Each structure stands twice: as structure tokens, then as C-alpha cells.
């Protein structure tokens with residue numbers, strides 16, 4: 001019995017030591033990477049997947065034969081792929097810094113039909129503005145935690161691209177407003193195809 005307890009104690013000690021070594025390894029790469037940054041990045045992964053869902057849903061609508069706007073479908077499908085890539089980039093970043101990925105449910109868009117390409121573009125612009133706001137919050141949190149690596153990652157890999165996609169959507173909305181629905185929409189669709 002005594003021998004068994006001694007063996008159990010040794011085994012337990014070995015397990016604890018190996019777990020501590022694992023933790024130390026994790027701590028090495030988690031320098032300055034706080035748990036609130038980890039949690040905000042996990043939220044951002046969800047935001048990017050939500051945006052991907054929104055664009056996928058829009059693309060499927062404009063790709064319907066009864067709607068017949070393949071150019072807009074192509075534009076929105078490209079945007080959906082971009083959002084998925086961004087979610088993956090955040091997942092890779094979390095792993096690189098020793099954070100843990102906790103995937104959250106993806107929220108479907110609030111509607112599946114769009115009055116027009118203008119309606120969809122305005123909704124997309126609203127979603128992009130919200131995402132940008134969240135990215136600024138994440139960037140500021142990283143700055144507060146003196147984590148320049150995360151600040152640089154968000155600024156260089158995400159914020160510049162956000163500004164560009166907001167500008168592109170603004171321009172598309174302006175052109176859709178000028179062109180009007182019907183024939184104007186068809187002409188712009190041809191340009192996007």
C-alpha cells in the first residue's frame with residue numbers, strides 16, 4: 001500500500017512538472033498578450049465569420065436566375081472569401097501567440113432578400129463600419145496592454161484593408177445612386193462581371 005502511494009506521488013509529481021513546463025512554454029509566446037486581447041480576437045473571428053455569412057447570403061441572392069445580376073454576385077462572393085481569409089488570419093495569429101481559439105456561433109443575416117443592389121451595398125457598408133469600430137477597439141486595447149506586436153498586426157493586416165473596402169463600397173453606392181435602378185443597375189453589373 002505504502003509502495004503504491006509512493007508510486008502515485010511520483011507519477012503525480014511528474015505530471016505536474018510536465019504541465020508546468022507546458023505552461024512556461026505557453027507563457028513565453030504569450031508575453032504581453034493579455035486574456036482580454038485573446039477574448040477580443042475570438043470575438044473578432046466571430047465578427048469576420050458573420051460578415052462572411054452576410055456576403056455569402058447576398059451573393060446567393062444576386063446569383064438567382066430571377067434576379068440576374070452576376071456581376072454583383074461576383075463582387076459579393078469575393079468579399080465573402082476575403083472575410084473568411086481574415087477570420088483564418090486571426091485564428092493563425094491566436095495560435096502563434098499562444099492564445100486559444102474559441103469559435104462562437106455564426107449569426108445569419110437579418111434578411112435574405114434585397115430590394116436592390118443599392119440596398120445590399122448600404123447594408124454591407126453598415127457591417128464594414130461596425131467591423132472597423134471593433135478593430136479600433138481591439139487595436140486600442142492592445143496599445144493599453146503595451147503589446148506593439150498586436151497593434152502592428154491589426155493596423156497593417158486589417159485596418160488598411162477596412163479603409164479600402166469602405167471606400168470601394170462608398171464609391172459603389174454613389175455610382176448606384178447616379179445610375180438608378182433597372183438599366184443603370186444592369187450597366188454597373190456588367191462592369192463588375
Ligand SMILES: [Fe+2]
Pocket residue numbers: 051083128131162165
Ligand atoms: Fe470586410
